[in-house]
Structure formats: structure tokens, C-alpha cells
Amino acid sequence: MEGLKKDVIRHVVSSLGSDYASKSAYNYYNALALAVRDRLIDNWIKTQRSYYDEKAKRVYYLSLEYLPGKSLMNNLHCLGIYETARKAMSDLGFSLEDLAEQEWDAGLGNGGLGRLASCFLDSMATLGIPGYGYGIRYDYGIFHQVIEDGKQVEQADNWMRVGNPWAYERGQHLFPVRFFGEVKNWTDEYGRLRHTWTAGDTVLAMPCDMLVPGWDNHHVINMRLWSARSDVEFDLDFFNTGNYLGAVEEKIFDEKISKVLYPSDQIEEGRELRLKQQYFFVTATIQDILRRFRKKHQDMTELPQSVAIQLNDTHPAIAIAELMRILLDEDLLDWEVAWDICVSTFAYTNHTILPEALETWPVSLLERMLPRHMQIIYEINARFLREVERVARSEDCGQLCHRDLDHLKQRVSLIQERPIKSVRMAHLAIIGSHSVNGVAALHTELLKARVFDDFQRLYPQKINNKTNGVTPRRWLWSANQPLSRLIASHIGTGFVRNLDELTQLEPLAADPAFREAWRAAKLENKQRLQAYIKRKLMRELHTEHLFDVHIKRIHEYKRQVLNLLHVVTAYNRLRHGQAADFTPRTVFFGGKAAPSYFMAKRIIHAINAVAATVNADSRVNDKLQVVYLPNYCVSQAERVIPATELSEQISTAGMEASGTGNMKFALNGALTIGTWDGATIEMAQAIGPELLFIFGMREDELVSLRQHGYNPMLYYHGDEELREALDMLRSDAFSPGQHGLFAPLVDNLLHGGDRFFVLADYRQYLGAQQDVGRLYLDQEEWTRRSILNAARMGFFSSDRAISQYAREIWDVAPMAGLQNGKGA
Numbered sequence: 001m002e003g004l005k006k007d008v009i010r011h012v013v014s015s016l017g018s019d020y021a022s023k024s025a026y027n028y029y030n031a032l033a034l035a036v037r038d039r040l041i042d043n044w045i046k047t048q049r050s051y052y053d054e055k056a057k058r059v060y061y062l063s064l065e066y067l068p069g070k071s072l073m074n075n076l077h078c079l080g081i082y083e084t085a086r087k088a089m090s091d092l093g094f095s096l097e098d099l100a101e102q103e104w105d106a107g108l109g110n111g112g113l114g115r116l117a118s119c120f121l122d123s124m125a126t127l128g129i130p131g132y133g134y135g136i137r138y139d140y141g142i143f144h145q146v147i148e149d150g151k152q153v154e155q156a157d158n159w160m161r162v163g164n165p166w167a168y169e170r171g172q173h174l175f176p177v178r179f180f181g182e183v184k185n186w187t188d189e190y191g192r193l194r195h196t197w198t199a200g201d202t203v204l205a206m207p208c209d210m211l212v213p214g215w216d217n218h219h220v221i222n223m224r225l226w227s228a229r230s231d232v233e234f235d236l237d238f239f240n241t242g243n244y245l246g247a248v249e250e251k252i253f254d255e256k257i258s259k260v261l262y263p264s265d266q267i268e269e270g271r272e273l274r275l276k277q278q279y280f281f282v283t284a285t286i287q288d289i290l291r292r293f294r295k296k297h298q299d300m301t302e303l304p305q306s307v308a309i310q311l312n313d314t315h316p317a318i319a320i321a322e323l324m325r326i327l328l329d330e331d332l333l334d335w336e337v338a339w340d341i342c343v344s345t346f347a348y349t350n351h352t353i354l355p356e357a358l359e360t361w362p363v364s365l366l367e368r369m370l371p372r373h374m375q376i377i378y379e380i381n382a383r384f385l386r387e388v389e390r391v392a393r394s395e396d397c398g399q400l401c402h403r404d405l406d407h408l409k410q411r412v413s414l415i416q417e418r419p420i421k422s423v424r425m426a427h428l429a430i431i432g433s434h435s436v437n438g439v440a441a442l443h444t445e446l447l448k449a450r451v452f453d454d455f456q457r458l459y460p461q462k463i464n465n466k467t468n469g470v471t472p473r474r475w476l477w478s479a480n481q482p483l484s485r486l487i488a489s490h491i492g493t494g495f496v497r498n499l500d501e502l503t504q505l506e507p508l509a510a511d512p513a514f515r516e517a518w519r520a521a522k523l524e525n526k527q528r529l530q531a532y533i534k535r536k537l538m539r540e541l542h543t544e545h546l547f548d549v550h551i552k553r554i555h556e557y558k559r560q561v562l563n564l565l566h567v568v569t570a571y572n573r574l575r576h577g578q579a580a581d582f583t584p585r586t587v588f589f590g591g592k593a594a595p596s597y598f599m600a601k602r603i604i605h606a607i608n609a610v611a612a613t614v615n616a617d618s619r620v621n622d623k624l625q626v627v628y629l630p631n632y633c634v635s636q637a638e639r640v641i642p643a644t645e646l647s648e649q650i651s652t653a654g655m656e657a658s659g660t661g662n663m664k665f666a667l668n669g670a671l672t673i674g675t676w677d678g679a680t681i682e683m684a685q686a687i688g689p690e691l692l693f694i695f696g697m698r699e700d701e702l703v704s705l706r707q708h709g710y711n712p713m714l715y716y717h718g719d720e721e722l723r724e725a726l727d728m729l730r731s732d733a734f735s736p737g738q739h740g741l742f743a744p745l746v747d748n749l750l751h752g753g754d755r756f757f758v759l760a761d762y763r764q765y766l767g768a769q770q771d772v773g774r775l776y777l778d779q780e781e782w783t784r785r786s787i788l789n790a791a792r793m794g795f796f797s798s799d800r801a802i803s804q805y806a807r808e809i810w811d812v813a814p815m816a817g818l819q820n821g822k823g824a
């Protein structure tokens with residue numbers, strides 16, 4: 001402890017240039033972070049060296065998004081110096097919790113997809129897998145959400161304004177990135193046609209490294225984020241022409257590329273700058289991967305034995321064309337050889353079946369910005385369609401039938417003609433990869449049977465499932481110390497590395513003393529949340545209420561509106577005196593809406609309007625409260641999830657690819673009210689469906705309902721309570737003076753086809769909520785179920801997920817000596 005104290009004081013003085021006697025929390029946080037980073041960097045260097053020494057196969061995880069959140073607490077826990085740090089900082093006059101609050105969340109992602117990437121890096125580090133995360137260091141991460149007059153207002157997230165003590169910026173290792181220009185043809189010595197891309201504009205990619213430690217194993221992996229730097233200052237001509245200000249403007253223009261994260265989740269914006277970001281990221285990453293590879297290899301055909309590249313959705317899929325370009329135009333390989341290398345190296349993860357989220361890029365834009373890549377994509381497509389034709393005409397063509405050949409070719413082509421001629425990035429990713437995986441069992445089945453059914457017939461081995469997982473280090477140990485300590489006092493701490501060990505809790509569910517201790521831990525978390533809400537929102541929570549929580553991005557398919565209709569109905573019953581047996585509850589909502597997503601923003605407004613009415617109504621507000629948590633983010637989730645008793649996972653069946661929040665809640669002892677969707681299905685199977693509150697139509701039932709003609713009006717007319725709730729929303733009961741404010745929401749359900757089947761599931765949802773309320777009155781039974789839920793969540797560790805990726809997709813093994821956790 002004395003060593004850490006000394007280091008902190010030294011950093012306050014010599015790294016931050018401040019007086020250690022002036023007790024600034026900001027300085028002491030930064031100094032502590034630097035002292036922790038000092039303890040990581042030796043192991044990081046040793047880890048990287050061991051990869052070279054052991055000629056290990058490396059895994060590269062390519063993601064346009066990461067959501068690491070805050071690093072301090074996680075890193076202290078991984079290093080095993082949390083207690084030491086707590087005492088050291090307390091000696092210096094600080095509470096560690098307060099210091100940790102000084103850190104800004106690294107919000108370099110939108111939601112589940114970005115957070116999954118961060119959980120996966122944590123697991124690679126803990127399992128000792130030679131992995132690297134690659135991404136973009138956006139200057140502005142996901143916007144900061146404030147609620148003004150019930151509406152979302154976006155503020156810029158200038159997360160690095162106060163510096164980032166965790167990152168190493170490597171300004172000396174820059175990679176060139178080129179755009180536009182033209183393609184020149186030439187003939188090589190064997191008479192073969194060759195191509196050279198002479199690009200117009202150049203910018204530079206600068207690496208910023210963030211260290212990702214494993215749990216108690218001395219293994220530290222790297223997350224390398226690229227930041228755009230202008231090459232103007234390297235080009236003296238620019239300044240020498242006398243146009244100084246013009247040169248500076250050019251510099252600012254170049255550096256715009258990594259300026260801001262696109263804040264839309266599951267909606268494609270199709271903006272030119274977004275494509276620039278993708279290619280900027282991809283080419284810098286591929287150059288870095290090949291640089292490392294070429295240190296030990298000359299023969300490019302050895303690439304797949306040394307390198308696995310995982311594409312996190314299609315956002316980095318242009319990497320397939322980029323690697324082809326390098327192999328063809330720079331290494332001068334033959335097409336077939338280059339293509340085999342690509343397919344064996346790449347693997348692609350799909351995270352959605354929503355059509356509005358499937359990426360396409362206009363051919364005209366690609367031709368202009370990346371002319372050589374567009375040529376290569378055309379060539380990939382031509383060869384692929386010839387292969388399709390060959391397979392379709394062959395005898396074992398299965399369900400393919402060559403009468404339909406033209407249609408088949410149109411469906412699978414990399415190019416779609418309408419509404420404008422565009423490249424389908426998912427098709428490029430499928431064809432260019434040896435593995436295509438979904439993120440939960442149902443999702444993968446839907447990929448095979450619906451979205452990519454043609455590809456499933458063409459390549460029956462390619463599509464596979466890897467159900468998502470979450471890291472128990474952040475989402476149990478670090479976020480929920482009260483519960484973790486209780487668990488550890490009975491079964492030891494092995495569960496942090498091997499989550500299956502939680503099954504040892506099962507017998508304890510029958511032990512009344514353990515149940516009481518479990519409840520006490522949950523209550524401590526509820527009280528901690530209560531204090532936080534009081535500080536931030538100046539509101540008093542009732543900790544004896546059932547805490548019912550719905551936090552995630554706002555999206556119509558996630559159906560926050562269904563939850564809201566339950567709240568309005570409960571409000572009506574209480575007002576009308578029809579709910580004598582109502583179990584008091586507080587309903588929490590939280591989540592950001594894409595700034596361009598009108599309906600999602602209106603939903604936020606409606607939630608806040610209902611909350612204002614309910615909370616102000618003294619007839620009901622001792623029994624029902626509604627809280628909107630502004631600016632939902634990773635660090636807020638870490639506070640809210642441990643305090644949650646009821647987890648809302650109520651997406652339209654078939655539409656949530658997996659969900660990962662669902663796992664974090666159950667792991668922390670919340671019971672789930674949910675639909676038969678995504679990974680919630682597998683959770684119900686692992687836990688026992690009777691220990692969750694499952695309701696609603698299933699995916700196949702919705703398909704047939706849709707086929708037979710779904711008429712939401714039938715539900716409206718047939719259900720009095722539903723009608724009352726919808727009429728109130730429309731009739732301005734919650735928006736006095738703002739006529740028609742929520743009419744778009746209601747019209748969308750009644751006259752817009754209710755694409756997400758909110759009305760179809762309303763009555764069943766109410767029934768399930770009734771069951772929830774009733775069970776909560778029996779605290780012994782509730783607690784028993786809570787314990788069993790957590791005890792059976794072992795499968796949903798991201799360690800299990802990453803082990804499966806490593807074995808079944810990447811063909812990599814953990815580093816020797818790290819399998820059992822302890823590092824060299």
C-alpha cells in the first residue's frame with residue numbers, strides 16, 4: 001500500500017505538475033489511474049512479446065464500436081489491488097468510490113453491439129487468448145442525453161477534454177489512408193492484367209492503445225483505436241505555397257474522419273463520412289495486421305494459420321475488398337490464391353435481422369471514393385454468380401432449381417438494383433468469410449431459414465450459432481460487491497473466472513438464512529441507487545417498492561410502449577379504486593434514441609409525460625412511481641442492474657437478435673418478465689421457464705398472424721382497458737395544452753399496422769405483470785427464485801462464448817500457462 005501511495009503522490013507532482021497538498025479529486029483520480037497503468041504496462045509488454053516468441057495465432061476483433069465504460073475499478077479488481085487502493089486513497093483523504101466518479105465513460109458505441117465487443121476483449125484477456133481489439137477513437141462518443149420538458153436533448157460528449165490517463169498515443173507510428181483517385185492498368189511479366197490504385201487524398205491513422213487486463217493472470221491485451229491525423233504538416237509544399245490558412249483548413253477537414261460516433265443504432269444513415277470512417281478504420285487495421293505478420297512470414301498463403309479476423313457486423317466488411325486489393329495489387333498473387341486466403345481469414349458476426357439495419361452502400365459512392373475496391377467487388381460478384389449457377393445446375397442442387405436461377409441470382413447478388421444501385425455489405429461479408437454466426441439460437445435459426453436462406457442452401461456449413469455472453473468481472477464482481485461477497489463467502493471466488501460454479505448456490509436457495517442475506521444484499525443495492533437518484537434527480541425512491549426496470553436503446557421493436565401501456569393501465573386501476581391488491585412498484589425507464597428517429601424520441605416524451613402525471617397524483621403515488629433515468633450508459637447500468645428486481649425483456653418475438661442486458665439482470669438476481677425472444681429463450685431453458693415470467697406470442701405465431709391479416713383495431717375494440725389507455729394517450733390526458741402530441745404513437749399502433757404487435761401482446765403482458773405482483777408479496781419464494789436464476793446463469797458468461805469462437809471459428813488456443821488463470 002505504501003508503494004501505491006508513493007506512486008500516486010509522485011504522479012500528482014511529476015506527471016500532472018500539481019501540488020500534492022492541494023487535494024483535488026481530479027488530480028488524485030488521474031494520478032491513481034497512471035499508477036495503475038504503470039502496473040499494467042510491464043505485463044502488457046511481456047504478453048505481446050510472448051505472442052512473438054510462441055508464434056501464436058492472433059485474433060483480431062474489428063468493431064466500429066466499443067463501450068468500455070469506466071476503467072479504474074475494473075482494472076483494480078483485475079490486478080487484485082482494489083482493497084489496497086481503497087486503503088491507500090483513504091489514507092490520502094479520498095473515498096475510492098468518489099474518485100472513480102471522476103472518470104468519464106468511454107462511450108465509443110451505441111448499445112449492445114459495442115458493449116459485447118468490450119465484454120469479448122475482457123474474456124480474451126482472461127482466457128489468455130492472443131487477441132486484439134481494433135476500433136476508432138472518436139473524439140466525441142455517444143451523445144450525452146438530458147431530458148428537458150420531457151424531451152431528449154443531445155449534448156456533445158467531449159470525453160477526452162480532460163485527457164485520458166489510460167491511453168498511449170503513438171504519434172510516431174502513423175499509417176497512410178487514401179481515398180478517391182483512379183485505377184491504372186498494366187501488364188505484368190507473364191502478360192497478366194494488373195491494377196494500381198493511385199489515390200487522391202491521403203490522411204494518416206494514429207494508434208491509441210488502451211490496455212485490457214485479464215482477471216488475476218498477468219495477461220494484458222491491447223485495444224488499438226485509430227485517430228485521424230492530417231498529412232498536411234508532413235507535406236511542406238502545402239505551407240510553402242503561401243496558403244497557410246488554406247493548409248490549416250485542409251488539416252481540420254482531414255481530421256474530421258474520427259471526430260464523432262454515428263449515434264444511430266440499427267438504422268443505416270448512408271452518409272459519405274460514415275463510409276470514410278469504415279474504410280479509414282479498416283485499411284489502418286489491415287496494414288497493422290500485415291506489418292506484424294510480415295515480421296515472421298514471407299509467404300502470404302500462411303496468413304490464415306497465423307491470423308483470424310472477426311468482423312463485428314458488416315460495418316468493417318470492406319476489409320474483405322481491402323485485403324484482396326493488397327494481395328492482388330501489391331503482393332501480385334493470383335485471384336484464386338488471394339480469395340482463398342481471404343475466406344480462410346475472415347469470419348462475420350451478424351447482430352440483426354431488421355431490414356432497416358442491413359447495410360448497403362451506393363455503387364456511385366464506392367466508385368468515387370474507393371474505385372479499386374468497387375472493381376474488386378464486381379469481380380467477386382461475377383465469380384460468385386458463376387459459382388451459384390454451377391451449383392444450381394449440378395445434380396445435388398437440393399432445393400435450388402434452375403428455373404428460378406435468375407431470381408436466385410438477383411436475390412444473392414452483391415449488388416441490388418433498387419431503389420438505387422448499391423452493394424449489400426452482408427452478402428459481401430458472407431461470401432468473403434468461412435464462418436457466419438448469429439448471436440443466439442433463435443436468431444441463428446432465423447438467419448438460416450429466412451434472411452440468408454439462399455446462402456444456407458449454397459453453403460450449409462457456414463452459418464453457425466454463438467450465443468452472446470457477458471463478463472462476470474464487470475457485471476457481477478465489480479458492479480455488485482454486496483452480492484459477490486455473499487456468494488464468495490459460501491462458494492469461494494472461483495465463479496469470477498468460471499461462472500458455472502454458481503450452480504453451487506442452488507442448495508442454498510432452500511436455506512432461509514441465506515435467503516435473508518441475499519435480500520439484504522439486494523436491499524443494500526437498492527439503497528445505494530436511492531442515494532444516487534436523490535443526488536442526481538432530487539427524488540426520493542421507496543426501497544420497499546418492487547424495482548421494475550426497462551433500460552436499453554429506445555426502439556419500437558423493444559416495445560417500451562408496451563410497458564408504458566401497462567403503467568397507464570395500472571394508473572387507471574389505482575385511480576378507479578380497482579386495484580386493492582396492487583403491489584407497490586417503481587417503474588424505471590432509461591435509454592437513448594437516435595437523434596434522427598422521430599418515433600423513438602416521441603416515446604421518450606410520452607414516458608416522461610406519463611411519469612409526470614402519475615408521480616404528481618397523490619391518489620396513487622405511494623403505490624406507483626415512474627422514473628426516467630437520463631443518459632443511460634455503462635456506468636449507470638452498473639448502478640441500476642444490481643438494484644433491479646424485475647427485468648423487462650419484452651421485444652417482439654424474433655426481433656431482438658440476442659440481448660445482453662437480459663443476462664446482466666438475471667446474473668444479479670433479478671427475475672425476468674419477457675417474451676420468447678433472443679437469448680432470453682436460452683436463459684429460460686437454462687433456469688427453468690417456470691422461474692421467469694414468459695408471455696406473449698411466439699415468432700412462428702406472429703408469422704401466421706401476419707399472414708392471416710393482423711388487425712390491431714380488433715384488440716382496441718375488444719379490450720376496454722387497452723382502449724382507455726390508448727384514448728388517454730391520444731386525448732392529451734398526459735399532454736395538457738399540447739394537442740395531438742402523442743397521437744403519432746397511437747396512430748402508429750391503430751392505423752399504421754402495429755408492426756411490432758404491441759396490441760397483440762398487451763393482455764398477456766398484463767397477466768404476467770399480475771403474476772409478478774402476486775409473487776413479490778411472497779418474499780421467501782421470490783428470493784428463492786432470484787437465487788436460482790443467478791445460480792443457473794453460468795452459460796451466459798462471455799468466457800464461454802469466447803471459448804466457442806476460439807475453438808469453432810478461430811482455431812486458436814489460450815497461451816501456455818494461462819489456461820488455469822495464473823500467468824507466468
Ligand code: GPW
Pocket residue numbers: 110111112113114116264265266267313350351352357439468656657658659660678
Ligand atoms: F444492427 N445490436 C446493436 F445488428 O446493439 F448492427 N446495434 C446494432 O447496430 C446492431 C445490433 C446491428 C445488438 C442487437 O440488437 C442485440 O440483440 C445483441 O444482443 C447485440 O447487438 C450484441 O449481439
